[in-house]
Amino acid sequence: MKDKSVAHSSADIVVSNFIRSIIDEDNRSGKWQRRVETRFPPEPNGYLHIGHAKSICLNFGLARDYKGVCHLRFDDTNPEKEAQEYVDAICENVAWLGFDWEGRQHYSSDYFDQLYAFAEYLITQGKAYVESLNADEMREHRGTLTSPGQNSPYRDRSIEESLDLFRRMKEGEFADGRYVLRAKIDMASSNMNMRDPVIYRIRHIRHQRTGEKWCIYPMYDYTHCISDALENITHSLCTLEFEDHRPLYDWVLDQLVDKVPCHPQQIEFARLNLTYAVMSKRKLIELVEGGLVDGWDDPRLSTLVGLRRRGFTPKSIRLFVERIGVSKADSWIDMSVLEDCLREDLNESAPRRIAILKPLKLIIDNYPCDQEEDCLAPNHPKKPEWEKRVVPLSKTIYIERDDFMEEPAKGYFRLSPGAEVRLRYAYIVKCVSVEKNVAGEIEAIHCTYDPDTKSGTEGATTRKVKGNIHWLSVKHVLQAEVRLYDRLFSDPYPDAGDKDYKASLNPNSKEITVAYVEQSLAEVKPEQAFQFERNGYFIADRVDTKLGKPVFNRVVTLRDSWGKVSGLA
RNA sequence: UGGGGAGUCGCCAAGUGGUAAGGCACUGGAUUUUGAUUCCAGCAUACGUAGGUUCGAUCCCUACCUCCCCAGCCA
Numbered sequence: 001m002k003d004k005s006v007a008h009s010s011a012d013i014v015v016s017n018f019i020r021s022i023i024d025e026d027n028r029s030g031k032w033q034r035r036v037e038t039r040f041p042p043e044p045n046g047y048l049h050i051g052h053a054k055s056i057c058l059n060f061g062l063a064r065d066y067k068g069v070c071h072l073r074f075d076d077t078n079p080e081k082e083a084q085e086y087v088d089a090i091c092e093n094v095a096w097l098g099f100d101w102e103g104r105q106h107y108s109s110d111y112f113d114q115l116y117a118f119a120e121y122l123i124t125q126g127k128a129y130v131e132s133l134n135a136d137e138m139r140e141h142r143g144t145l146t147s148p149g150q151n152s153p154y155r156d157r158s159i160e161e162s163l164d165l166f167r168r169m170k171e172g173e174f175a176d177g178r179y180v181l182r183a184k185i186d187m188a189s190s191n192m193n194m195r196d197p198v199i200y201r202i203r204h205i206r207h208q209r210t211g212e213k214w215c216i217y218p219m220y221d222y223t224h225c226i227s228d229a230l231e232n233i234t235h236s237l238c239t240l241e242f243e244d245h246r247p248l249y250d251w252v253l254d255q256l257v258d259k260v261p262c263h264p265q266q267i268e269f270a271r272l273n274l275t276y277a278v279m280s281k282r283k284l285i286e287l288v289e290g291g292l293v294d295g296w297d298d299p300r301l302s303t304l305v306g307l308r309r310r311g312f313t314p315k316s317i318r319l320f321v322e323r324i325g326v327s328k329a330d331s332w333i334d335m336s337v338l339e340d341c342l343r344e345d346l347n348e349s350a351p352r353r354i355a356i357l358k359p360l361k362l363i364i365d366n367y368p369c370d371q372e373e374d375c376l377a378p379n380h381p382k383k384p385e386w387e388k389r390v391v392p393l394s395k396t397i398y399i400e401r402d403d404f405m406e407e408p409a410k411g412y413f414r415l416s417p418g419a420e421v422r423l424r425y426a427y428i429v430k431c432v433s434v435e436k437n438v439a440g441e442i443e444a445i446h447c448t449y450d451p452d453t454k455s456g457t458e459g460a461t462t463r464k465v466k467g468n469i470h471w472l473s474v475k476h477v478l479q480a481e482v483r484l485y486d487r488l489f490s491d492p493y494p495d496a497g498d499k500d501y502k503a504s505l506n507p508n509s510k511e512i513t514v515a516y517v518e519q520s521l522a523e524v525k526p527e528q529a530f531q532f533e534r535n536g537y538f539i540a541d542r543v544d545t546k547l548g549k550p551v552f553n554r555v556v557t558l559r560d561s562w563g564k565v566s567g568l569a
Numbered sequence: 570u571g572g573g574g575a576g577u578c579g580c581c582a583a584g585u586g587g588u589a590a591g592g593c594a595c596u597g598g599a600u601u602u603u604g605a606u607u608c609c610a611g612c613a614u615a616c617g618u619a620g621g622u623u624c625g626a627u628c629c630c631u632a633c634c635u636c637c638c639c640a641g642c643c644a
Binding site: 042045081131138139146148180217240241243245246268334336337343347348411423466467531566 | 570571572573574575576579580581582583584590591592593594601602603604605606607636637638639640641642643644
């Protein structure tokens with residue numbers, strides 16, 4: 001394994017994958033003079049999701065590891081759907097993930113002039129022609145998966161006529177759809193993409209960057225390979241569904257062999273599927289526009305803005321992509337892998353605080369009514385240099401409802417009548433009675449405390465109790481809105497096959513509650529992350545948190561081996 | 570029934586002629602004032618199936634099975 005892996009910037013060990021193998025081989029053979037240049041090529045027509053993060057981390061990560069560079073290129077050849085708003089959002093997302101394109105921000109539309117000139121060249125070489133058939137007629141001529149297509153009657157029109165028509169297309173003489181420019185390849189090809197694909201169409205529509213300059217726009221297959229070549233890309237990564245397009249990618253560049261600087265290699269990898277999530281642009285739009293979620297940045301969505309708002313850190317997402325690897329096999333990654341990456345990051349970096357999510361009042365009967373005292377709680381159990389904070393104790397406190405059971409289940413070692421438990425960072429208490437209302441519901445519980453057992457004193461070590469629960473003094477709490485998020489879908493494969501993903505929406509994916517938290521939390525800034533001890537990781541909502549009035553989102557719970565065996569919570 | 574891909578532990582994923590890395594999950598156990606963390610141990614006689622070649626096959630050959638993608642003037 002040692003010799004098959006490659007060290008990367010952070011001294012981690014990176015496992016080999018088929019793309020690295022290709023690059024390694026290219027470096028050995030000198031194909032690119034050891035140059036590695038990649039690009040992340042989003043279409044600015046929607047919001048990025050976790051699947052894009054895989055591509056971003058791959059492209060930028062490879063460039064980083066091989067001392068190369070990675071471009072950010074907007075594939076903006078369809079002005080009907082694209083907008084500057086998306087460009088801005090995408091830039092923000094890529095930067096947030098921690099990658100820097102160092103000014104290499106390009107647009108396919110930067111190449112419209114060259115693309116046009118190359119198209120004229122193709123016509124003059126007899127490699128492209130103007131088509132007069134309309135879309136329906138073209139479809140009829142295209143044949144099927146098992147039968148060859150038929151040549152268009154316009155396929156052999158003269159070079160002069162095609163050139164004239166193409167120029168007039170550009171000049172705006174014709175209505176949308178009247179003509180298209182097609183590559184002349186092979187209508188009988190078993191690969192549908194090679195049956196004279198359309199490479200230019202007429203669209204009288206303003207482009208967000210080139211304005212009114214063009215009324216004809218190039219198609220993806222024609223544009224992408226040329227853009228890659230013009231940018232000197234060496235390895236052009238894309239997802240599996242473009243595998244069939246590779247012959248076309250290569251065909252176009254082969255026609256232009258002495259006109260473009262290089263011929264990049266297209267390499268396809270499997271796109272990311274995540275359980276309990278949907279990834280397609282269409283479904284995401286339906287969820288947002290149908291009001292089934294609260295916008296593109298709904299914390300339950302797998303969009304990057306959603307994940308960010310939920311509280312996933314850039315580091316956790318990078319770790320996730322590293323962990324899942326890359327291959328050509330269709331796969332579904334379990335959501336718990338992503339969640340665990342967040343835990344791994346925040347366990348290290350998040351200060352600890354106490355929050356009571358579902359409060360139950362506890363009265364310490366033998367604690368003086370007017371007494372208050374400071375308890376010291378470390379901000380991080382493994383990092384003494386982060387120091388301690390004060391958590392005040394008084395006679396009446398809140399504990400978590402789940403930390404008391406009137407009739408304890410087998411193996412339960414928290415509080416129950418007669419049982420002893422430690423109030424974390426304070427004293428050992430013993431439950432002496434339970435107070436109920438007329439309906440028989442528990443209103444409060446009464447305990448006595450042992451004054452000799454305060455944490456940090458000698459007495460604390462003489463007596464051990466297994467249970468250890470968190471608490472907050474009633475008169476020292478701050479109320480804060482807490483949003484408890486869970487998976488958006490209850491089905492791990494919400495859209496597998498022909499399933500209606502909306503049918504498996506989890507009705508409990510969002511629960512809003514008012515919790516009691518430490519008063520120091522009044523000062524938190526948006527996006528500050530904490531571990532609420534024994535509860536989970538929480539982040540101050542980046543939109544709704546105001547000074548003195550924090551709003552927290554639960555990103556993920558802590559691992560809970562008790563919850564697992566007890567079937568509770 | 571055409572073409573292009575993929576099938577290695579529950580989920581990912583290395584390896585590609587010399588006798589199955591790693592991560593996550595899981596199971597034990599230790600430490601623990603978070604039933605958290607950390608630590609330690611265990612976890613594929615086995616690489617879709619059936620044949621074949623070979624001293625030896627996950628890796629080569631043959632056949633078969635399963636799954637994914639392709640008939641936009643979207644990307």
